[in-house]
Structure formats: C-alpha cells, structure tokens
Amino acid sequence: MLEKHYQIGLTCHGCGNKDFGGSFIKVLVTGGTGFVGSHTVSSLLDAGHQIKLFARSRERIESALIPLGIEISQIEYEIGDITDSNAVEKAVQGVDAVIHAAAVYTMSRKRSGEIRRVNTDGTRTVLDAAYRTGLDPIVYVSSVSALLPPNGEVLNPDSPVKNPKGTYIRSKAEAEKIAREYQDKGAPIAITYPGGVLGPNDPHCGDGMEIVIDIINGRYNPMIKGHFPLVDVRDLAALHVKLMESGRGARRYFLSGERMPFTGLIDKISELTGRRIRYFMIPSWLIEVPVRVIDLLSPFLPFRVPVTLEGFRFAKWDPIFDDSKTNAELKISLRPYSETLSDTIKWLHSIGKINDEQVGKLAKD
Numbered sequence: 001m002l003e004k005h006y007q008i009g010l011t012c013h014g015c016g017n018k019d020f021g022g023s024f025i026k027v028l029v030t031g032g033t034g035f036v037g038s039h040t041v042s043s044l045l046d047a048g049h050q051i052k053l054f055a056r057s058r059e060r061i062e063s064a065l066i067p068l069g070i071e072i073s074q075i076e077y078e079i080g081d082i083t084d085s086n087a088v089e090k091a092v093q094g095v096d097a098v099i100h101a102a103a104v105y106t107m108s109r110k111r112s113g114e115i116r117r118v119n120t121d122g123t124r125t126v127l128d129a130a131y132r133t134g135l136d137p138i139v140y141v142s143s144v145s146a147l148l149p150p151n152g153e154v155l156n157p158d159s160p161v162k163n164p165k166g167t168y169i170r171s172k173a174e175a176e177k178i179a180r181e182y183q184d185k186g187a188p189i190a191i192t193y194p195g196g197v198l199g200p201n202d203p204h205c206g207d208g209m210e211i212v213i214d215i216i217n218g219r220y221n222p223m224i225k226g227h228f229p230l231v232d233v234r235d236l237a238a239l240h241v242k243l244m245e246s247g248r249g250a251r252r253y254f255l256s257g258e259r260m261p262f263t264g265l266i267d268k269i270s271e272l273t274g275r276r277i278r279y280f281m282i283p284s285w286l287i288e289v290p291v292r293v294i295d296l297l298s299p300f301l302p303f304r305v306p307v308t309l310e311g312f313r314f315a316k317w318d319p320i321f322d323d324s325k326t327n328a329e330l331k332i333s334l335r336p337y338s339e340t341l342s343d344t345i346k347w348l349h350s351i352g353k354i355n356d357e358q359v360g361k362l363a364k365d
Contacts, residue, residue, distance in 0.1 A: 025244060026050040028095040028135075030082055030126055031102030033064035035202040035233055036141055036194065040099055041075070042068045043237035049244060053077040054091040054102075064203035082122035085129070092133045099139040099240055100126045103175075105168070106207050112167040119171035124178045127189065136188040136246040144193045144229060144256050145169045146176040150319040157193060157252035157325060166310035183250035190243045194236050195229025195256035195321065198340050200347035202233075209353070212344055214306040215269050216358050220262070221279040224287060226315035228265050231257025232340040235332060242330050253330065256321035258337040265341075272342050273360030284316050 027044055031037035032053040041051055042065075053075055055061050061077055080087030082102050092098060102122060104115045123140065130138045147159045148169055161176050176191070183189050202209050211228075214220055239255050260268070263279070270277040295309035326332055342362060349359035356363060 024048045024050065025096040026052060026094070027244065028052045028054060028091060028098040028130075030054045030091075030098070030100045030122075031141070033060040033203060034101060034103070034105075035199075035204065035206060035208075036197060036236060037099075037101035038064040038068060038201070038203055039199070039233045039237040040101060040240045041065065042070060043234070043241045044099075044244070045070065045074060047241045047244070049241075051075040052091070052095050054080060054082070054088070056081060060203075067201050067203075082126055083117055085125050088125050088129045092129045092135060096135065097137050097139070097244060097246070098126070098130045098135050099141070100130075101141040102126070103141070103172075115167050115171050119168075120174045120178070123175040127179060127182050127187070131182055131185070131187040131189075137243055137248065138182075138187060138189045139240055139243050140175075140179045140189055140191050141240075142176050142179065142191050142193050143172045144195050144254065144319070144321050145314065146172040146193065148173075148314070148319060149317050154320045154322050155254075156322040157191070157254050164313075166313065169310055169314075186250075188246070188249050190248070190251040190253070192236070192239055192243070193252070193254045193256070193321075195231045197231055197233050197236060198344050199233035200343045202347075205348075205351075205353065209344070209348065210304070210306070212269070212341075213348065213353055215266050215277065216273070216275075216345070216354055218277055218279075219306045220266065222282040222287065223262055223266070223279045224282060224284045224312075224315055226262050226318045227259045228262055229256040229258070229319075229321055230260050230265070230337050230340065231255050232335045232337075235334050239326070239330065239332050242332070253326040254321055254323045255326055255332065256323055257334060259320065260337060262315065268338060268341055269345065272338065272345060273358065273362055275358070275360045284312075288312065288316075 027049050029037055029041055032041045033055045044051055053061060055077060062072060078091050082088060104118045147155050148164050161173050164170055164173055179189055179191055196208055198208050236255055266277050266279055291307055291309055291312045294305055298305050345359060346362050348354045
C-alpha cells in the first residue's frame, strides 16, 4: 500500500533534463529518515537540489529532518516500503536521480530477518526500478564491511566481494553483488563505501552511537588490538552531493575516513571529556569463546550486550582501507576526528543519552 503526499517549496532547475551535469536536479532518497540519509538530504538541499523522500511514515520524516533545520514543506515525499516493488516503481517516477541509503545498520542477531529483507532484497528492488526508469546517477550507499574479510589485502573499491559470515556483513556483501551486477549491465551506479559513521543528529541513535556511549560508560574493558575507521556523517553527505552528476557511468568510492586504534578512540574521548576511561588489553584468542557464547545468547537476553561476534570479527580482521581514489578524484575535505567526536558527544548529552558528569569539560564548549 502506498500513501502519496506532496509538499513542495523549492523550484526545480532542470528537472527532466538528463544532461544536467552540475545543475540542480530532483533526487529520490531512500533511507532519508536514517542517519546517513537525513544528513545527505540536508546537504542536497543546501546545494540547491530538489528532494523526494521515500519513507515508511511521515512521523519518521519529521523526527529525522526537523532537528537538522529542514522544513517538511521543502520536500516531496511518498510513504512505502523499499521491498514493495509496486511502491518503489511509483516512487522513482518524476525524478532524475536516486540515492539509495535505506538499510538496517545493526549487528544484533535479534533483527536478522529484517536485515536480510531490507539490506539485500530492498537493494535489488530499488536498483532495478531505478535502472529500468533510466535514472542517472544512481547512488548506492554500501559499506566497507561489504568487502570483508580482507584476506591479507589492503581493500579498495575494486576489491572482490567475498562470502563473509554474520547476518549484517553478509547482507551488505550480497547487496554489493547486486549493485555490481547492475553496473556490469551498464547501469550508472555510483557505490559509496563508508567506514564507521559518527557525528551529531542520528535519528535512531544506532550502533555507532552505542559504541560511543559504551566507551563513555567504560564497557569496553577488556580491549583487543584493532582499529576503527571513523568518518563524519557530514563528510559522507558531501561525497553524495559531489556524485550528483549524470553521464559518468559506473563508479565506486571509499570513504573509510580516519583509521583510529580502538585504544586511540577511547583515549581521545577521555581527553575531550576530561574523564579517565579505564581499559586493559588482552589477546583476541582469550576473549573469542566468551564472545561466541554471548552472541548465541543475545537474541534471548532482555538487554543489549555491547559486543557481537560480527563486531569482534571486524576487530580481529583489522582491515586497512584505501581512500586514495576518492581523495584524488573528488577532493573530499574530511573534518578532524576530534571535531566529529566532540560534536557527537555534545549531541548525545543534549538528548540525555549521557549525563553532565560524563560529558565532562565538553559541556563548557
């Protein structure tokens, strides 16, 4: 079932013109009520583009966009589900381009069925409709995790897709295969591969925010050796705006961001807040069995656990990502990671996720 509602407050400069390189266009955004999607919508509007959202409810649109200073009257929207082919088919009509950012981002085993349905089946539905409609560009927001495990290599946008274990990572790998399949058919799909996305204003306070909250609460103790690829959501949104150009064909871009040691992430948060956050290091083999047991029990536990087997595997693989192509071609300017962490922590404090003592000296900024 599709509910259709239009509220337009912008002028479309060049809608329907398929040779609009550099001009304002009309963009369909799926997942525009999520973290990456909402910031992408904000950046697209700032760049002068017109937006059509495809979302599951009006309430989700308001809660995601109003905190970013976006008036609902600025956008057009339709209500539906990305796994509903009829709804998606209608949504892609009357636009020039699409950014497919809709996904379930969590490694919780409790949502395994939803993860597979949305991340894999939904991606095929959206990309197929966009390709058949002739949209250009078609931007698909993938993940660096789609190309795991690294198998000893430095990963880049052309690295092969493997068959990883774990529901979330496997779903992104399967969706990646679908996107590359359409690229091989000639679809003008630009794939972006974000690292661990942080920053303020996450409508659903997802897994990335939970990592920061867990660190502040001292829940990552003990700690194993590894790195966290930190990228600011606002920088990722800027990348998506740069891709709003037709006639460029299939492309792929990493934006993994700053490769920070997990210990460095904890130390930086400790420095920013002025609070000592304790941890100690242990070898990964010593914690693997307990992590596996906890992961098996997690669907039945009445509370959230701060560690998952998929997250543990990521840390153990400790992949290295090569963003050089993105930097060379698109000249993305990344914020300092200290700014990203500072803005994230202050925002978490503003919504009551951490208290005055935990935000520490950042409360004075």
